[in-house]
Amino acid sequence: MANTFKETFTLKGEQLLHKIKELIEEGNVRKITIHDKTGKELMSFPLTIGVVGAVLAPVLAAVGALAALIGECTISVEREEDNQA
Incomplete structure (x- = not known):
């Protein structure tokens, strides 16, 4: 059975794209x-298993543009944790 949990990171705009790419590579992000910085949602996108390359290119381009415009931001990451024993 898979459980879902959330993590939050506070970053500067220039760190945003790098962190998003890093999270995508981990593979357990949903x-x-x-x-x-005021808590207003700027962007939200789901990641499903098998989403790679060309499908993510527009999302990463949008994140890069957003990173150039904002100072500090917070990202919330919903992860899937597989608890098979």
Whole structure:
């Protein structure tokens, strides 16, 4: 059975794209939400198993553009944890 849990990271805009790419590579991320420093949601996107390359290119381009415009931001990461014993 898979459990879902959330993590939150506070980053500067220039760190945002690097962190998003890092999270995608980990593979157990289900959803990423980006908030500005006031808590307003700026962008949210689901990640499903098998999403790679060309499908992610527009999302990463949008994240890169967003990173250039904002100072500090918070990303919430919804992860899936597989607890098979």
